[in-house]
Amino acid sequence: MIDQSFHYEGVTGHPRLPGRDIKFSINDVNVYYGPKHALKNVGLDIASREVTAFIGPSGCGKSTFLRSLNRMNDLIDGCRVEGQVLIEGEDIYAPEVDVVELRARVGMVFQKPNPFPKSIYENVAYGPRIHGIARSRDELDGIVQSSLERAGLWKEVRDRLDAPGTGLSGGQQQRLCIARAIAVSPEVILMDEPCSALDPIATAKVEELIDELSGNYTIIIVTHSMQQAARVSQRTAFFHLGYLIECEQTDVIFMNPQHPLTQGYITGRFG
Numbered sequence: 001m002i003d004q005s006f007h008y009e010g011v012t013g014h015p016r017l018p019g020r021d022i023k024f025s026i027n028d029v030n031v032y033y034g035p036k037h038a039l040k041n042v043g044l045d046i047a048s049r050e051v052t053a054f055i056g057p058s059g060c061g062k063s064t065f066l067r068s069l070n071r072m073n074d075l076i077d078g079c080r081v082e083g084q085v086l087i088e089g090e091d092i093y094a095p096e097v098d099v100v101e102l103r104a105r106v107g108m109v110f111q112k113p114n115p116f117p118k119s120i121y122e123n124v125a126y127g128p129r130i131h132g133i134a135r136s137r138d139e140l141d142g143i144v145q146s147s148l149e150r151a152g153l154w155k156e157v158r159d160r161l162d163a164p165g166t167g168l169s170g171g172q173q174q175r176l177c178i179a180r181a182i183a184v185s186p187e188v189i190l191m192d193e194p195c196s197a198l199d200p201i202a203t204a205k206v207e208e209l210i211d212e213l214s215g216n217y218t219i220i221i222v223t224h225s226m227q228q229a230a231r232v233s234q235r236t237a238f239f240h241l242g243y244l245i246e247c248e249q250t251d252v253i254f255m256n257p258q259h260p261l262t263q264g265y266i267t268g269r270f271g
């Protein structure tokens with residue numbers, strides 16, 4: 001058994017990526033829910049245009065950390081975020097930051113597909129419309145089509161754009177949510193267990209899509225599936241009890257982890 005009473009102070013590294021194009025630089029982030037200290041001194045760099053996977057046992061803080069990257073934690077009563085999150089050098093917690101704009105730059109896809117109770121077309125058109133991205137109906141139609149194409153859904157829905165988004169299968173709904181996120185041209189897509197409600201075939205489609213999108217977007221995916229992390233990501237961060245334990249190239253995390261807690265988790269000894 002791994003000794004889980006391990007002393008953490010000073011263990012949490014701040015993995016930096018010298019020489020890389022950095023999307024997020026994160027320094028000493030602490031997150032509290034009331035008195036509960038959920039994330040502890042997390043610091044790391046996240047490279048642009050690659051897939052980073054967050055793994056770790058339930059409750060270790062993966063979703064909390066993901067939400068701190070587009071200020072979704074602001075919406076949770078009693079939640080407090082300390083520390084610094086820089087996106088391309090800009091502090092996302094600075095008072096002058098327009099949070100709506102930030103969330104267009106850093107989009108999010110959730111565990112349970114959550115299309116709006118509107119048509120397929122409107123689900124995708126909504127963001128570009130509220131952000132004033134399209135100047136004409138033609139332009140909006142073009143954005144809707146190209147977003148659905150990039151999400152690998154166009155061929156399946158082109159004949160029923162006016163049908164409700166909620167009438168699609170689970171896997172199609174999740175790709176619709178990805179199309180909705182893409183439609184506002186985000187730089188980053190945060191995905192919190194995006195496949196956990198999907199069957200293996202729908203999961204394979206979403207994984208393929210993540211791979212294609214990673215050429216143009218920075219993607220961070222939370223997953224409980226180590227196979228999935230290994231398949232889709234270039235880097236993997238392992239969290240445990242609110243600490244970032246290790247963040248490395250994915251093959252290193254799975255073949256040659258540096259920390260006994262990572263080793264224990266990936267070999268299934270706890271979690």
Ligand SMILES: Nc1ncnc2c1ncn2[C@@H]1O[C@H](COP(=O)(O)OP(=O)(O)OP(=O)(O)O)[C@@H](O)[C@H]1O
Nearest residue numbers: 033036038056057058059060061062063064065076
């Ligand atoms: N809204 C909240 N209020 C109070 N505590 C919370 C809240 N959300 C999360 N927590 C606590 O913060 C810690 C981290 O939770 P978080 O949801 O980030 O974990 P996780 O790694 O995403 O877990 P899972 O794999 O189960 O989704 C947990 O101890 C959790 O109970």
Ligand SMILES: [Mg+2]
Nearest residue numbers: 062063064192
């Ligand atoms: Mg979670």
